[in-house]
Amino acid sequence: xxxxxxIPSPSIHSEDRAHxxxxxxxxxxxxxxxxxxxxxxGVDLAPFQIAYQTYGELNADRSNAILICHALxxxxxxxxxxxxxxxxxxxxxxxxxxLPLDIDRYFIICANVIGGCMGSTGPASTNPATGKPWGxxxxxxxxxDMVRAQAMLLDRLGIDTLFCVVGGSxxxxxxxxxxxxxxxxxxxxxxxxxxxxxxxxxxxFHELGRQAVMADPNWHQGRYTENSTLPHRGLAVARMAAHIxxxxxxxxxxxxxxxMQDRALPTFSFDADFQVESYLRYQGSSFVERFDANxxxxxxxxxxxFDIAADHNGVLAQAFRGIKxxxxxxxxxSDWLFPTSESRALxxxxxxxxxxxxxxxxxxxxxxxxxxxxxxxxxxxxxxxxESAGKARGLGSSGLGSSGLGSxxx
Amino acid sequence: xxxxxxxLPLGGIAPERIGKYRTDHLLVAGMVEPGSKVLDVGCGExxxxxxxxxxxxxxRGIELSREGVxxxxxxxxxxxxxxxxxxxVNYPDDAFxxxxxxxxxxxxxxxKVVLENLLRIGQRAIVSFPxxxxxxxxxxxxxxxxMPRTENLPATWYxxxxxxxxxxxxxxxLCDAINVKMxxxxxxxxxxxxxxxxxxxxxxxxxxxQGVFLLSxxxxxx
Numbered sequence: 119x120x121x122x123x124x125i126p127s128p129s130i131h132s133e134d135r136a137h138x139x140x141x142x143x144x145x146x147x148x149x150x151x152x153x154x155x156x157x158x159x160g161v162d163l164a165p166f167q168i169a170y171q172t173y174g175e176l177n178a179d180r181s182n183a184i185l186i187c188h189a190l191x192x193x194x195x196x197x198x199x200x201x202x203x204x205x206x207x208x209x210x211x212x213x214x215x216x217l218p219l220d221i222d223r224y225f226i227i228c229a230n231v232i233g234g235c236m237g238s239t240g241p242a243s244t245n246p247a248t249g250k251p252w253g254x255x256x257x258x259x260x261x262x263d264m265v266r267a268q269a270m271l272l273d274r275l276g277i278d279t280l281f282c283v284v285g286g287s288x289x290x291x292x293x294x295x296x297x298x299x300x301x302x303x304x305x306x307x308x309x310x311x312x313x314x315x316x317x318x319x320x321x322x323f324h325e326l327g328r329q330a331v332m333a334d335p336n337w338h339q340g341r342y343t344e345n346s347t348l349p350h351r352g353l354a355v356a357r358m359a360a361h362i363x364x365x366x367x368x369x370x371x372x373x374x375x376x377x378m379q380d381r382a383l384p385t386f387s388f389d390a391d392f393q394v395e396s397y398l399r400y401q402g403s404s405f406v407e408r409f410d411a412n413x414x415x416x417x418x419x420x421x422x423x424f425d426i427a428a429d430h431n432g433v434l435a436q437a438f439r440g441i442k443x444x445x446x447x448x449x450x451x452s453d454w455l456f457p458t459s460e461s462r463a464l465x466x467x468x469x470x471x472x473x474x475x476x477x478x479x480x481x482x483x484x485x486x487x488x489x490x491x492x493x494x495x496x497x498x499x500x501x502x503x504x505e506s507a508g509k510a511r512g513l514g515s516s517g518l519g520s521s522g523l524g525s526x527x528x
Numbered sequence: 529x530x531x532x533x534x535x536l537p538l539g540g541i542a543p544e545r546i547g548k549y550r551t552d553h554l555l556v557a558g559m560v561e562p563g564s565k566v567l568d569v570g571c572g573e574x575x576x577x578x579x580x581x582x583x584x585x586x587x588r589g590i591e592l593s594r595e596g597v598x599x600x601x602x603x604x605x606x607x608x609x610x611x612x613x614x615x616x617v618n619y620p621d622d623a624f625x626x627x628x629x630x631x632x633x634x635x636x637x638x639x640k641v642v643l644e645n646l647l648r649i650g651q652r653a654i655v656s657f658p659x660x661x662x663x664x665x666x667x668x669x670x671x672x673x674x675m676p677r678t679e680n681l682p683a684t685w686y687x688x689x690x691x692x693x694x695x696x697x698x699x700x701x702l703c704d705a706i707n708v709k710m711x712x713x714x715x716x717x718x719x720x721x722x723x724x725x726x727x728x729x730x731x732x733x734x735x736x737x738q739g740v741f742l743l744s745x746x747x748x749x750x
Contacts, residue, residue: 474586474606480598502601
């Protein structure tokens with residue numbers, strides 16, 4: 119028989135992940151039955167919890183808070199070692215002392231999204247009614263639901279106005295939702311590599327991923343934990359497909375070309391002959407170590423439903439009417455998942471609302487993932503935007519000085 | 529506003545700081561009322577916007593070149609990547625007090641449409657452009673027999689971005705044709721000094737190296 123290699127079983131036990139979902143290695147804000155999260159699907163979710171991380175100090179005026187919204191498969195561990203993978207935080211090159219999101223100047227918060235699997239309530243969390251994981255009994259959540267939950271967290275932390283909301287990809291969608299839902303609470307916004315809606319192509323790729331998960335016999339209609347299995351093959355395939363969309367053709371070619379993996383000649387099998395295959399398999403198998411399959415279904419769905427214009431009579435500019443928030447929109451030339459044209463449509467709508475907006479397209483061949491990588495131009499732009507907004511907000515150079523709350527637009 | 533009101537140096541800027549700024553930028557900045565909202569179309573590296581913001585003016589910019597935009601944004605300026613020819617249509621009527629087109633008109637594909645858009649988006653427009661009627665330009669064509677090149681416009685005819693050159697006289701005629709009112713007009717000589725006002729138009733057209741115009745919509749004639 120022709121040699122076949124499939125995705126190896128994950129080494130992390132599902133119990134460890136289940137434990138992290140309920141008892142995260144993070145700060146946790148718990149909301150009781152008296153404070154339900156009102157979801158777009160009509161369900162009042164209660165009780166629920168939000169896992170979050172903070173960096174830096176909140177100043178006396180509570181005016182230096184920055185909220186980071188994370189992307190689809192990332193989490194609140196922005197700038198600390200990840201409790202499950204042991205790897206550095208996903209934005210350690212952006213958040214830290216002397217970095218654009220300077221923890222000496224700003225109080226930085228990042229919360230795991232509702233529907234996630236790193237400690238905020240989601241399908242991997244225990245359903246208090248049954249004592250078992252929610253699984254598919256978890257209500258479908260949306261980007262506005264995620265933002266509503268974050269707003270409740272900020273209320274809990276006593277933060278009225280955010281100095282800035284920052285995020286890329288699904289995080290950028292949340293940034294935009296923040297400015298639409300709570301414009302008076304957002305002094306400035308830095309949405310990156312995102313769009314005001316998910317395109318048909320975006321939805322198509324997500325559907326592919328979901329079907330891959332659900333086609334795995336280990337999925338068991340979402341009840342894999344009780345069956346002591348994991349749909350790791352399906353989830354890995356979903357990740358492999360998605361990962362291709364995060365890179366560009368040029369980046370893949372530069373990184374791998376047609377080079378062979380540890381061999382000189384093809385093996386005439388379905389082994390991973392090519393480096394690019396080996397890389398994708400690694401991406402797939404490492405992903406299942408840290409991410410919950412059901413959570414992947416829910417979060418991709420939330421992105422699919424996102425469409426700001428649809429919520430405003432089909433007119434995007436109407437969503438931003440009269441907005442005082444300062445915007446800096448950033449896109450990347452080789453990002454074909456959230457192409458510059460989407461950012462430009464957003465900028466046109468913001469211009470039509472006379473919003474104060476900066477828009478930079480950064481030239482790079484690194485695709486959608488560029489916002490997470492070491493792209494100096496992106497760092498310079500983020501830093502410049504935040505410094506200018508900080509001046510307008512009355513933040514001192516230390517960030518802990520006096521604030522001009524009276525000067526805020528909101 | 530009467531033509532006689534103009535004067536250099538400009539109000540609000542200490543003379544010793546003039547050296548830091550381009551003369552035409554100072555002239556343009558002097559035409560903008562403090563506290564107003566301004567769109568700078570073709571804002572380059574954002575020098576004029578920085579000058580305006582230093583005077584408490586709410587400035588926004590559009591720039592075609594990605595490098596220019598990114599440098600502006602890194603300076604904290606509200607600048608978007610865009611094209612004067614195609615992107616002005618996205619701005620609503622009367623969104624700004626002033627729209628500035630500084631040394632960019634000659635590089636647009638449709639100068640007339642651009643000019644009309646400037647005065648749709650802004651209550652007023654400030655337009656500056658190199659004057660192709662300047663005597664050195666005329667001399668190069670007349671005597672040298674080649675397309676003019678100057679210190680400010682060094683590109684050759686085949687690689688220049690400037691595709692719609694005009695003279696001050698041409699521009700005045702365009703303003704008349706599309707019912708635009710000239711509130712102030714200044715011609716700057718080779719050294720950036722204003723050409724004396726009491727001289728006739730043909731002198732401006734001959735000795736002005738560039739023209740700077742403050743425009744508004746003329747009253748609609750019935």
